[in-house]
Amino acid sequence: MQITSPAFDEQEILMVKQCLDSGWVTQGPMTRQFEELFQQRHQVKYALATTSCTAALHLAAMALQLQPGDEVIVPAFTWVTSAHCAEYAGAKVVFADIEIDTFNIDPVALEAAITPKTKAVVVVHLFGLAARMQEILAIAQKYNIAIIEDAACAVGTTYNSQPVGGLGDIGCFSFHPRKVITTGEGGMVTTNNAELANRLKVLRNHGASPNPDIEATKPYYMGRFDHLGFNLRFSDIQAAIGLAQMAKLNQLLSDRISCAKQYNVLLEDIADIVTPSIPPMCGHTYQSYVIRILEGGNNRRNAIMEALAEEGIQTRPGTHAVHRLGYYQNKYNLKAEQYTNAVNAEDLSITLPIFPGMTDSEQQLVVNSLKAGLRKHSAM
Structure with a gap:
């Protein structure tokens, strides 16, 4: 997927x-x-x-x-x-x-x-x-x-x-x-x-x-x-x-938001992940649905992503901690620990599949595979 x-x-x-x-x-x-x-x-x-x-x-x-x-x-x-x-x-x-x-x-x-x-x-x-x-x-x-x-x-x-x-x-x-x-x-x-x-x-x-x-x-x-x-x-x-x-935009947005709400329900009983948080007044259209692993660090996150890949489910980290990339790190002599939230966001985030027309069974497969990966690679 x-x-x-x-x-x-x-x-x-x-x-x-x-x-x-x-x-x-x-x-x-x-x-x-x-x-x-x-x-x-x-x-x-x-x-x-x-x-x-x-x-x-x-x-x-x-x-x-x-x-x-x-x-x-x-x-x-x-x-x-x-x-x-x-x-x-x-x-x-x-x-x-x-x-x-x-x-x-x-x-x-x-x-x-x-x-x-x-x-x-x-x-x-x-x-x-x-x-x-x-x-x-x-x-x-x-x-x-x-x-x-x-x-x-x-x-x-x-x-x-x-x-x-x-x-x-x-x-x-x-x-x-x-x-x-x-x-x-x-x-x-x-x-x-x-x-x-x-x-x-x-x-x-x-x-x-x-x-x-x-x-x-x-x-x-x-x-x-x-x-x-x-x-x-x-x-x-x-x-x-x-x-x-543009003629489809309303439906595309509606599909993404519905998928996100379904993920929220399916994932709410998992104690060691965090699902997307929405502050007051802030809208969310879920271009990506990004969760964060709470325990086990980057090695556990990577192992869980590999477990999902074995089930044919594509994931990726949320995005970069840009200050750790070579160009910026070298030019400005930056250290990873200067921006710890950004580091944790890159190292612990997983972007789950989300797309218009995604079916309930596809979302259930993602969630079941995620739960299995979390169990297999439990935090020590």
């Missing part, structure tokens, strides 16, 4: 055929339609599709004009590109530990990491769970720092009934196949700030901006290139798939 599975049907095929039949396959009308749907769903003023969430994060760092000497705070437990985006701009990453029960950045640790050089914080809504935005927004306002919401896992997630991605300065989403909706690869960058939206648009398209000296309808019209930009544009082929996926 795979850890997840994208939900495709004839609608994706029909939309891709419509795109191919139109003859327009690069970024164009379908991309704009996809952006508008995403913009409406997430209640933001601007949404721009791009090649990946990594690209969205890169664009966010550049649009905020981060530069060498600036510091950007990043949770120590996240996918590596949450940190990479600051490094792309030449800024310094400063890690902050997470809350072990939510896997999201700890607001207390965030505030403790702020220095006069801090210009931004990357707030990750990890696994689809909204971070504690009320506290984080207050801290950001107090110290005048920008918020990049890494919502790679959080399409459709809300905080206090408001969609994430428009709560901070810039939001970044992923359409990787493990995410709630997928376009194969792809991402979206969102904002409510017109100036930032314009910078993002220019940076996404080679640095091109409108040329006011020539009418855009003229056959010899060429844009202006006053900025160094990138080719991080979406394609209408991807957008065609995205449009079909």
